[in-house]
Amino acid sequence: MSKESLISLEGIQKIFYTDEIETWALDEIHLDVKQGEYLSIAGPSGCGKSTLLSVMGLLNSSTEGKYFLAGEDVASLNSTAQARVRNRQIGFIFQAFNLIGDMNVFENVELPLTYRKELKRKERKAKVQEALEKVDMAHRLNHFPSQLSGGQQQRVAIARALTGDPKVLLADEPTGNLDSKNAQIVMDLLGDLHKQGSTICMVTHDPRSALQAERQITLFDGKIVDDQPTANLRVDSEALVS
16 A cells, blocks of 8 residues: 555455346456545446445445555444444535435534534534535525525535545535536536545546546446546547547
């Protein structure tokens, strides 16, 4: 594992077993992500993108391999310890927003903090306010998800991911349910967060969104088949257009 790496995956395999059939979702994944890096994960449907992100988010365990997060072998932790890591070190942004309908904006963003017993109510409130200000949604804190547009809901979801000061943001198709205008707003927001120091790993099927990261890996049949700076990819795409 590189000393500079925030995330290091070593020989990660994920095999799903159904009716004695083996499906290799991930096959010998080796990947390092540095602190402050903005990584996009691309590839065709069914290639393992979301599975890789779920393993990185400790939502799914790998079949084989090692996973180090901030130097800690998190793959070997028990489920309780992994839940603690998820709550304190990983922020999730989902395509479907995953906001709770009967909670208002403030309550949705505060929810991850309620599991941290050491935080007092005043401290939680300050963190929620700060996160909502970062996504320009502080003026909507008493609104419910049904009162917000899709773009606004995703910005609230990003605030929820930020509120616990995670080491890494994992975004799974964050613009998949948005029109082009709101998608660009969300991508601009992720870009701003990266400039402020956030480490971001994003799954996307949209080539334009992928190019807004600084590095892109491409999966095919559960393997990494390409890994390069997006600056190279932008040059290639511009050459094709011209």
